[in-house]
Amino acid sequence: MIESLDSHGFFNQDIQTVLSDLKCTKAQFEETLSFIQTFEPIGVAAKNSIDSLMIQLKTKGNTVAYTILKDYSKELEEKDFYTISESLDIPYETVFDELAHMQECNPFPCSEYDTESTTNLALPEFTIEIDDDQLKIIPKEMGNLSLHCEEVKLSKEAKKYLNEAKFYIDSINRRNKTILLLANILITHQKNYFLFQDDLKECTLKEIAEESGYSISTVSRTLSDKYYEFNNHMYPVKDLFISKTHKGSSKDSIQKAIQLLIEVEDSENPLQDEEIVEELKNMELYASRRTISKYRKELNIPNSKQRKKARLY
Numbered sequence: 001m002i003e004s005l006d007s008h009g010f011f012n013q014d015i016q017t018v019l020s021d022l023k024c025t026k027a028q029f030e031e032t033l034s035f036i037q038t039f040e041p042i043g044v045a046a047k048n049s050i051d052s053l054m055i056q057l058k059t060k061g062n063t064v065a066y067t068i069l070k071d072y073s074k075e076l077e078e079k080d081f082y083t084i085s086e087s088l089d090i091p092y093e094t095v096f097d098e099l100a101h102m103q104e105c106n107p108f109p110c111s112e113y114d115t116e117s118t119t120n121l122a123l124p125e126f127t128i129e130i131d132d133d134q135l136k137i138i139p140k141e142m143g144n145l146s147l148h149c150e151e152v153k154l155s156k157e158a159k160k161y162l163n164e165a166k167f168y169i170d171s172i173n174r175r176n177k178t179i180l181l182l183a184n185i186l187i188t189h190q191k192n193y194f195l196f197q198d199d200l201k202e203c204t205l206k207e208i209a210e211e212s213g214y215s216i217s218t219v220s221r222t223l224s225d226k227y228y229e230f231n232n233h234m235y236p237v238k239d240l241f242i243s244k245t246h247k248g249s250s251k252d253s254i255q256k257a258i259q260l261l262i263e264v265e266d267s268e269n270p271l272q273d274e275e276i277v278e279e280l281k282n283m284e285l286y287a288s289r290r291t292i293s294k295y296r297k298e299l300n301i302p303n304s305k306q307r308k309k310a311r312l313y
Helices: 015-022 026-036 049-060 063-071 073-077 081-088 092-103 156-189 191-196 205-212 216-223 251-263 273-282 289-298 304-312
Strands: 126-131 134-139 227-230 233-236
Touching (some): 015 026, 015 216, 049 063, 049 092, 063 073, 063 081, 063 092, 126 191, 134 191, 156 191, 156 205, 156 216, 251 273, 251 289, 273 289
Parallel strands (some): 126 227
Antiparallel strands (some): 126 134
């Protein structure tokens, strides 16, 4: 469950999926989640920033502030402090004192651990190489974990630490095997992209989950924020997943076509998104105007008016 927390330290996974993956009851899940929420920093494992604030207020014993945040969110949004004061039968000034307690809390308690230096330490999990027109996946050596213990009589506490160490080593080994298994399936799907520079094929989390036997959430968690190395460059594994538009054209093909059309467009009359839709149809690619706008923004391409203005200067 701890490994399922996002970068903010929030637990926002689908509950039913988690219960199925962990093979536990809802009561066991809720008990464990409540236990994790007692860890430092207080507010970790909450659903969202509001839930995190509520956990912090409750832990600190700020019951009035907790009640205000829990039951008067609309009044807080509208700054209707008189209603809060009358409903709770507390002085108007006291409402501001309780607001101060809220402001002392951190809506993103794990933000202090999400530093720029940590981001720069991203390392590839594996390297992809081409050998005689065949793809090879080579795991990166991150060091070997092993456990050495002499055959001596151990105390009860020492045995406990020994068993914990074995558990963590086994978990890491299972994690590495799972990454390589899923990577092998994913790379096989996209082999023509690496071998012949073809467009990326449609490939979704669901497809990889079905082929591997893992759940979609497990595939997502395992490959999230993972990188691979190819031709001495590092790339996010997530970029190998390609969805389709409702008419069946892959996102990768459409984005490349958009770039090509804009590169050769009339500089004085740049293509509008509606015109790009029509041009794509001539190339047997299909996407809505909204999809074109979305992909254009992902590619950091300005709209037609902005492109025309930029070319005038």
